[in-house]
Amino acid sequence: MHSMRIKVLLLYFSFPHLWAAPLSPAIFFPSVVFVILYALILPVVAWRMITPRSRTLALLGTILFSVERIIVYSLRIAEAHSAKERVSEGLVTYMQTTFGAGFISIGHDVVTILRSMLVTSTQGTPVSKNFRDDESLEPLTSLPGHAAPSHSVSPSIRMSFSRTSHDGAFGSVACIDYKQAINSGFHAALTQQLRYASTAVALFLIIGVNAVALWAYFAMPRIPRNSALLVFAVSLLLCIVGAYRMIVMRFSTTSLLSTAPGSLNSPGSKRTFYLFHVLPEFLTAAILLSVNVKRIFATGMFGDVAYRDKNNPVVLSRSLLMTK
Template identity: 45%
Template structure:
């Protein structure tokens, strides 16, 4: 790939890897590598395992590879001028902080939904909120005992002393569903911008499109991150049951990720005509690279380190899968007279309930006085 062009194209975020990039790239590759045992521990240990941070888990592993490749390219001209490598780095830089933000929105949803649960809704959800001990509104304990299969036992039909807030839960889910779709759109836009970057370098045909897609994805990500942080702040003041420390962690991570988005918006208007140029606006100067590592790479690492170091199931009440429901499960009308007669059927695996014969037997037992 030629290092010079007769047309302008958007400057690479982070600049082309040069020898000056070797030390910081190795540093962050090592930092992410050191964090991998914690990541794998979270995956393996049943009391901290949660799919709510699946994107962040993959991101932390991928960053070891990304910075190792960047370090290699800093001293290898062939890798430095590789279209495929530059495209990959631009895609992963653009979508990385958005992926973490999406996971942050997931755990925020789980946290707020969990602390609207009360009564029998506690038993019908797989979330893991902490509830106050009897006679105390401040001392917290785990309400569910972990079973070998990873399920949770409430010891009954829930705590009737805890007020259920279905309307608040409904609006939290509606808002979170919109956020999930917008985060997905943002990731797609950033991926398209990164994939089209090599064409912008080669011919300049998609340069304007790449620039606007970068702006839209980064700007939308900033808005979404501020929305997540704002909802957490609202919960801090209007949902007394929500642990204050959990809200602080959410706001801190959202702020760190917002720094990344603001940095990208501030630098993406720059153009260059050469990948190896160190002119102002090329983002390849030493000062520009320092800004990249301070305002883009470091906040990402801190955000990942915070989320991975916390026990997500306990701090954010995610359970194994987080809150994925659109609405609350419908209550079942099980009277004492037919509870004992259907206990054997209720113990069957869930998929057997859909079989016609099992359904017929279940209806027959319930109809028997």
């Protein structure tokens, strides 16, 4: 009787579904496409890092993300042609971790450039509250002799920008032992809870970035429209990823290769995954890495890392850079 109960429990035991479920030889083509697309980004990244006027480490997370995605999708291509790799618990665990943390690492970089944009925009001489640079071509900061628009921002608000942008930095997703979740009800429940927590926090903060960018567009005269819209656009793309993850988070599966409803392992579910998770990630990375973030957001080499406005020469050098 006891053994029968154990068999029944094993029969109905389920664990959280897989992100990027194992591929079959018939549907591996999207992975080939994204390997090529991410590979096309690398020459742009190399050019940005070689050129002094665009060299910055403010997007280091996005750069590493793009390189890793080439590795990830190459592994998925190999997985599609190997029955052994499809059920490799080590590879499955790696896939769950990388697809869980990827969009969060990009979000951290978006916070970095938003911080630089907001904090740097508080430098300079005050102008009318109703002033707006409609052409969005003026620099975020000003030097003596440069008629850059600005508005009055008190030191306390400058500190608020600094603190808020630091508090908004995204934490990394904890290393979840998905291998144990496959074989243990306790670890399966823990993994599911950590998934919900990490995705919910990330989505909440990304929505906050989106709202701040929209507010800056309308309320801060010295913020160039194009800069604010760029942050708004990329954060909106990341919101799609987070929302998709929250919607399908409730599903579970009983096997790595199951195609039952809720396993997210059917061809239709995989197409949805590529459409709402993989594609927005790529578009976000491509947009951020294709523009000169150092000039547009005055990030300098590392972004704005100061805790307070010291009116030091670094700020002035950023202003000079953006006027060129």
